[in-house]
Amino acid sequence: MPDQIQQLDAIEIGNEPDLYPLFPQPPCGPDRPSSYGPADCAAQWTGAANNLSKQVGALKGQKAWYQALTFLSGVNQKIWNVTGIWNGIDEGGFVKTVSQHYYQTNACASLKDQLMNHSITVSEMQSAFGTAISFLKMKRIPFILGEVGSALGIDNCTPNPELYGSLGGTLWTTDLMLHAMTMGINRVSMQQATNANFSAWQPVTTPGVPKAVRGNWYGIVFAADFIASGGNFxxxxxxxxxxxxxxxxxxxxxxxxxxxxxxxxxxxxxxxxxxxxxxxxxxxxxxxxxxxxxxxxxxxxxxxxxxxxxxxxxxxxxxxxxxxxxxxxxxxxxxxxxxxxxxxxxxxxxxxxxxxxxxxx
Structure with a gap:
């Protein structure tokens, strides 16, 4: 509602722009030409933020209400350089948060080798987010993980259920959340979607997927109890x-x-x-x-x-x-x-x- 703007966290303009030149497949797409890159994205993003702030009543005159740079997990950092694209996006002072997605491995991976391995989790997260976090700290812009799961499916692969609902997957969830805090990541949003095997719960029964609470739910509960509500944590x-x-x-x-x-x-x-x-x-x-x-x-x-x-x-x-x-x-x-x-x-x-x-x- 226009008079309830304080309930709004941020407006996310676009999602995974690094995929725009690749999907969908012809004849429906792709959404952008193969030459589409950071400068094009920054121009479109800034234009959209300007239009929203001018034409949406509740946002008129508002700055810093937008979530930027919502990249795919595994984005090519050399192409989508955070510093480079930021110079185009930040000119209008619209950015409230910056987000990236994160899936640590693929659905055929080994639980033992890929998730129950703290050093891999640390290395993967540092490689994916270290540069962005350091840069954004100087700008005092919170960095969040807006979509997170243990593993994404790939073609010709039968998903390994141990990666999602097992005790080992639960320990990975806990380790990831606590390590994210030490890196200065402001918030972690674990991906929840009906019929997705990486979701912590399946809220309803659908064909082939029963209603369920999955193991990785317990990792979220552990992290919440660790943080608790004492303040200044x-x-x-x-x-x-x-x-x-x-x-x-x-x-x-x-x-x-x-x-x-x-x-x-x-x-x-x-x-x-x-x-x-x-x-x-x-x-x-x-x-x-x-x-x-x-x-x-x-x-x-x-x-x-x-x-x-x-x-x-x-x-x-x-x-x-x-x-x-x-x-x-x-x-x-x-x-x-x-x-x-x-x-x-x-x-x-x-x-x-x-x-x-x-x-x-």
């Missing part, structure tokens, strides 16, 4: 111990005080021909004197990495039949702290994640 990645290269940790601070620790064990374990699930002891030391305990919540599934069912967060399990209501119960455990260290044993198993919340006096 910052995230810091912790160094990886060479003795436990699969353990990835993040520290969360509210107003400079340590309030959360997220610990992920990205070791691939599926319980097949195995003598037991590997475990690593968690040790904390030199905690603030007013921390009296640590509340431990666990993201896990009995079958490990490939488990598609029985994934639980703090003992809770969501289902397609509960109407979106949060399940009752919580099996989080409070471990006391004495002299700045844990007074009880805390272990993390392979293919699990722990949220440690500091309890203060």
């Amino acid at each position: 910052q995230v810091q990645p912790l160094p990886i111990n060479a003795s436990h290269p699969n353990i990835v940790s993040y520290a969360g601070y509210n107003s400079g005080l340590l309030t959360k620790l997220a610990v992920l064990d990205m070791e691939f374990w599926n319980g097949v021909n195995d003598t037991g699930r590997p475990a690593v002891d968690i040790e904390l030391a030199d905690l603030d004197a007013n921390i009296t305990g640590v509340r431990v919540s666990r993201l896990t599934a009995p079958g490990g990495s490939k488990e598609l069912e029985n994934i639980k967060w703090a003992g809770r399990q969501w289902s397609a039949d509960n109407g979106g209501q949060e399940p009752k119960g919580n099996n989080s455990v409070l471990v006391k702290v004495a002299n700045g260290s844990l007074a009880g044993n805390v272990t993390i198993l392979a293919s699990q994640a722990l949220l440690l919340e500091m309890v203060r006096v």
Whole structure:
């Protein structure tokens, strides 16, 4: 409504312009000639922003209400250079946010090699977004991931369900979101679409696709509980111990005080021909004197990495039949702290994640 402009986050002008010269296929397209590039996109984008701001009543006189540079995942950065195209788009001061899409791998990929691999996630995200984030920080423009999923389908490929609904896929979702925070990414919007295998839930039953809550939903819940609502929240990645290269940790601070620790064990374990699930002891030391305990919540599934069912967060399990209501119960455990260290044993198993919340006096 025209009198409700404050409810508007941003207007996105165009979507994935890097594909305009390629799709759709003849005789219907493509949408733009093969020569179409950054300068053409910038001119059209700026023209559209000008027209909207002049002709739409609620936007008259408004600046910085538009989301720009919404590129495809895997965009050719050499062609669509952020600095170059920005010079054309930013002249009118219309840009509120900048967005890019991100799918880490393809639907035929290996869960173990492509998603349960923190170093690949870090490398891929840095390669895709590092330059843009550094440049936009100087402009004080938020960078967001406006469409995110673990894997996109490709031709002649039967999608690997482990990439989407498994515990391993859930751990990737958690790792991606927490790492995105450390990079300075302002917001992550996980792609949700009916009948899409990368969606966290299927809201309705359609032919061949039953209503369902999928495993990667739990990664979103974990990240939300890690951020919580304390305000003035910052995230810091912790160094990886060479003795436990699969353990990835993040520290969360509210107003400079340590309030959360997220610990992920990205070791691939599926319980097949195995003598037991590997475990690593968690040790904390030199905690603030007013921390009296640590509340431990666990993201896990009995079958490990490939488990598609029985994934639980703090003992809770969501289902397609509960109407979106949060399940009752919580099996989080409070471990006391004495002299700045844990007074009880805390272990993390392979293919699990722990949220440690500091309890203060």
